[in-house]
Amino acid sequence: MSTSEPRRALNFDNINPHVKAAQYAVRGELAVRSEEYRAKLAKGEGKELPFDKIIAANIGNPQQLDQKPITFFRQVASLLENPLLLEHEDVLVNSLGYKSDVIARAQKLLKEVKSVGAYSQSQGAPAIRESVAAFIERRDGYPASPADVYLSNGASSGVNTLLHVICAKPETGVLVPIPQYPLYTATLAVLNARCVPYYLEESRAWGTDLKGIRDSYDQAIAAGTDVKAIAVINPGNPTGASLAAADIKAVLQFAAEKKLVVLADEVYQTNVFIGEFISFKKALRDLQKEAPGTYDDIELASLHSVSKGMVGECGHRGGYFELIGFDPQVVAEIYKFISIQLCPPVLGQCIVEVMVNPPKEGEPSYELYRKEYDGIFNGLKERAYALFDAFKQMEGVECQTPAGSMYLFPTITLPPKAIAQAEKEGRKPDEFYCFRMLDATGICVVAGSGFGQKEGTLHFRTTFLAPGTEWTGRIVQFHREFMEEFGE
């Protein structure tokens, strides 16, 4: 049988198989369909749809869902973009309500970066890295050095950088929590390295389970995997968990025992409703103090971002990672790798600076900053609990108490008829459920299978960013109708 010569250089069969293997459901088919609905509604079409707007609960995108930016941050940014405004200080102050600390901050940052239109050092502008180091010191009570801070393009590019350096061969493995934010599995797939999954304990508020981690590690080693790192997301995405001190300590001790790099994804560090956030850096320094000499060689990379928290500036793509305990020759390769892409967006770097160094008590912009920050925090917490309460009313749905981050990740139990219908349509059951929800309500969530889940369980992830409670009611109603349609 002859096959016809392909017409093009590239086709599905000859492109990079590792790119093809990557999966990233957060912006997958469900999200694409929701965008199609949105475009239709925006054009005044879609009268046949049973909803009149789209709620993008699939992604932590606060300002798309009406979260207002912090005024101080954006006033500073406006001056960075147009420094000529600084020649009109009287107008800024008297007519536009800019406070003196806004002007001073813009002047300080401009002195450092010269222009937000100029490349910075690849690692990020030195004075901004100094602010980050000072923030880490205040947060943890331990020293931090600007030389160890790497500004990044959101936290995602930081994860990409670190995994690029770690993944040396197809046998390299990285322990990844399941469920997880799929950046990790997708990047490991692109790098043709192995994801070594360890399951979080849903029954224990999605905490880490050391026995489970140990078993996964042992199995991977037995399968010939060279396990080099463990990723932890705290507070959890998609789980909404906030890890206990003992869990963090156990992970660090395990990493020391097995000589693993710890990748601590801490982008939700200010989104904590229960207990307090403990950074891996602080926990590591505490451990080192408790048992001098024992934990000196742990390699920790801790990541943070302007995208989440009460900042919510994800469109600005700002973030950083701090490297602790890495070999200088490895650090040099990390530097070279990031330099190929020149530098992170300089305005995003400046947003990092104002995030880690916000107005202090007594400063002119403090009061408004505090009010805005607390308002966002309380609003998120209220909405998390309202959604949690709604889930309690839903048959076959169980959800852990909201503890942190921007998500809830309820378990759903679907009737056999629904599962059969999903199979008939060639979809996973939780995907089938989420498509039905989107088609019925305009609310876009992500199926649990996009994050990984224990065999035989089903979930979905939703943000609790959307304002109001009307949409929560729509989920409850949809679920009732779904269960009526497919129940016995």
Added chain:
Amino acid sequence: MSTSEPRRALNFDNINPHVKAAQYAVRGELAVRSEEYRAKLAKGEGKELPFDKIIAANIGNPQQLDQKPITFFRQVASLLENPLLLEHEDVLVNSLGYKSDVIARAQKLLKEVKSVGAYSQSQGAPAIRESVAAFIERRDGYPASPADVYLSNGASSGVNTLLHVICAKPETGVLVPIPQYPLYTATLAVLNARCVPYYLEESRAWGTDLKGIRDSYDQAIAAGTDVKAIAVINPGNPTGASLAAADIKAVLQFAAEKKLVVLADEVYQTNVFIGEFISFKKALRDLQKEAPGTYDDIELASLHSVSKGMVGECGHRGGYFELIGFDPQVVAEIYKFISIQLCPPVLGQCIVEVMVNPPKEGEPSYELYRKEYDGIFNGLKERAYALFDAFKQMEGVECQTPAGSMYLFPTITLPPKAIAQAEKEGRKPDEFYCFRMLDATGICVVAGSGFGQKEGTLHFRTTFLAPGTEWTGRIVQFHREFMEEFGE
């Protein structure tokens, strides 16, 4: 012989060998030393240095070298950052000199993106892609579709994306011009794919040489390389060349013959001093019109950026690529790949919009825009020729007439004693020369070996962005002293 157990998970010997193999001299050791000098001088130290400032001529970073941003762009950006300013239109207009078209543009962009702090679609905000498509249509006289436009994080991330999808296996090869901007070789190294070098013709104003391309291709095929693409940088980096229509056509015909993806790096498209810029897209459409049916299947990716031209907003990391003729299944994989990093910086996307859709004649901001744009263009051209004239005075230095981009790439002929001294210090001769120049003048350029050059030739790349002519004189003086020191 026993070796001691390594203390850490990662060391130079066990990290990703492909990251280690990548070389990126633009921000390499010379740049690092120049930053050390800069930091020293900034602290008021370094009295022993024979210069009092650093001129970073190693990288096209216009605003670091005092190029002023275009006022219209930055006024719009300031309103995007602080939309509350739009509530004070009278103050903006009467006290701050903002024109009505600035306000209208900011309103239009905000309507599209909602907030520059929100994620956009992974491909970029739809209305901004529409502006890009309209720009391409005006530029080329052929249709363009927003669906084919992908906004990116500078052009660099676009190259990274495209090479990720193309490079399927270690035998995959990409034809890369030599000398080249080292993004290409560095990314191919990280992807463990093969760079297939083809030499540009220095004697013919650094034009492409079809025979050379063909020979390189044939040699690569003979060596078992699966050549999938050809990269062309026009106007040239580091060469400063501006390709002739015949050269472009020849590359396209060759690509059609051998079924190669064409990667057209056109970020310097407005930096043209001799002749006019012809886009690969236009040349392709012309060819398709001349010989219907013959060139229908060519896959072309054309890249552009806000970093260069008269815009110079590299710190904002904005760019785009247009895909022509790609298989839809391949396009879907490109979309998925970029979605893993969520979206390019949204303000960078907005800078792309104002770049491709600047004030038009008759609009309130036009006059100033035109004046600023022409001023930058003429300044660059003048400085290019001033530097070119300076090189003429230098013994053993030969340079092609400046034609485009932001660089000159002169040949240098060094005395045997200098070459011997370089070898003694463990450096390539051109690197040795560049370090000497930096140490003597504070001017940082990049050695030709960082871009690739024909065996037995030596070059350096310098931008002509730095204002004034005093620094040019310093290069001439340094060169004279260098030749005196090492001459016979």
